[in-house]
Amino acid sequence: MQEALYYRKLDDNKIQCELCPWNCILSIDQSGNCKVRSNKNGTLITEVYNKVAALGSDPIEKKPLYHFYPGSAILSIGEVGCNLHCNFCQNHRISQCEAKQFSGFHNITSKRIIKEALKTWNNIGIAYTYNEPFTFYEFMLETAEKAASAGLKNVVVSNGYINQQPLLKLLPFIDAFNIDLKAFSDDFYQTYTKGKLNAVLKSLETIAQSQTHLEITNLVIPGLNDDLAEFEKMVKWIAEKLGAETPLHLSRYYPQFKMNIEQTPLETLNSLYKIAKKHLQHVYLGNVSDTERSSTYCPGCGAVLIERNRYKTELNNLSAEGTCKTCGSQANIKL
Ligand code: SF4
Incomplete structure (x- = not known):
């Protein structure tokens, strides 16, 4: 215990x-x-300490992180539990069940996870993902602290729903976050996730101020969070408060869990993509096969820096410092 x-x-x-x-x-x-x-x-x-519900090596692009050691692998772990209750949860089998009722745990220590990470091919570190990592905060903090000492990177994929004090304690050990910004309306948060928007915005600002690498995912659900004006407010807020260089992943929704709305039309994703590109340097479409809109372009001259086709990643025109070889512009890429 x-x-x-x-x-x-x-x-x-x-x-x-x-x-x-x-x-x-x-x-x-x-x-x-x-x-x-x-x-x-x-x-x-x-109840989620020294155990995992899932452990495996994933491409870093799957988190998704497109600007953090592109083309590498990351050992990914998850437990059960979540502090939000989204009707559309894409991972509900592990996120919405009780630890006491879950029979699929594997006992494992942080030391053993680090050993696995160090021997995994092409691996840069450990990702805390699959369910909401803040709910296994103690195990994540302990593992991240030890992993950082062993020279590994730590990545958190989260809903951003955490109080400030624990977030600040964790930050020095984390190298990159992907945070879900599910909508830009508190009404949406309260109705469909049972959480509150402001707490997520506060976490995003704290992470951005800490200089830790940050990318954002927005799952686009038809009729619920695809209002063009509200979406534009969100991307303007990201540009102003977090920086126009913050990568945004627009992810296609498919019916899951308690929600049976039809999948996001491609036209909707295209319209939102165009709006986001007016304010942000790096916008991507996720959960769709679209090389053009999942590749990275130089914000200075438009050259293709990284070409992606699903999880196949080719670094084309990048210097070792992550700048464009053609014009020297920074593209907010960690290599
Ligand atoms: S306050 Fe604590 S117990 Fe309650 S949902 Fe959040 S993490 Fe869980």
Whole structure:
């Protein structure tokens, strides 16, 4: 049993978890909204420590991260649990189930994960992904700290729903984030995810200010978050607060979990792509086969820097410093 971080004791053996904006108050034997942190006799424990539900080597482009060591592999781990409850969750089998009811865990220590990462071909580090990594915060923090000491990179793929203090503690060990910005409307967040938009925006600003590499994913759902004016507000906010060089991945939605709206029409993705390109240097279409709009172009002269076809990546015109060989412009690429 592993005691969790970030909680305080209240009267009558109740406790308050302070890891994420839910700030759940838990009576004895009660679990939080994420279903993986519980009150055991007045102590907050994490039920997702020294174990994984999934572990495998993925192309870094699958996270998706297009500007962070393109063409490399990353050992990816995930658990169960999530602190948002999206009707359209693309990973609901592990994210929306209780730790107590899950039978597919493999016991593993952070030391063993690092050993695996060090011997995996073409591997740059460890990605905390598949379910929401902030819900296995303690195991992630411990692994990331040790992995950084071993010279590995740490990558977090997350919904960004975390309180500031734990985020600030984790930041020095993380090299790159991909954060889901699901919409630019609090109404959307409250109705379809049960979370709040402002907390996610705050996390994005904190990460951007820390200079940690950041990319954003926006899953486009027809009729729910594809309003052109609202979308333009979102990309303007990204450009102004996080920087116009922040890569944005527009991902095609397919019906999943509790949502049966039809998949995103390609015309919608094309319209949003054009709007985003007015304000941001690097915009990509995901979950579709589109070499043109999944390749990276120089923001200075337009030369193709990285050509992508699904997970096949070719570095064409990049210097070792990640600048364009033709005109020398920076393209916000870590190599
Ligand atoms: S991490 Fe889990 S238990 Fe803690 S506040 Fe968030 S939802 Fe509640």
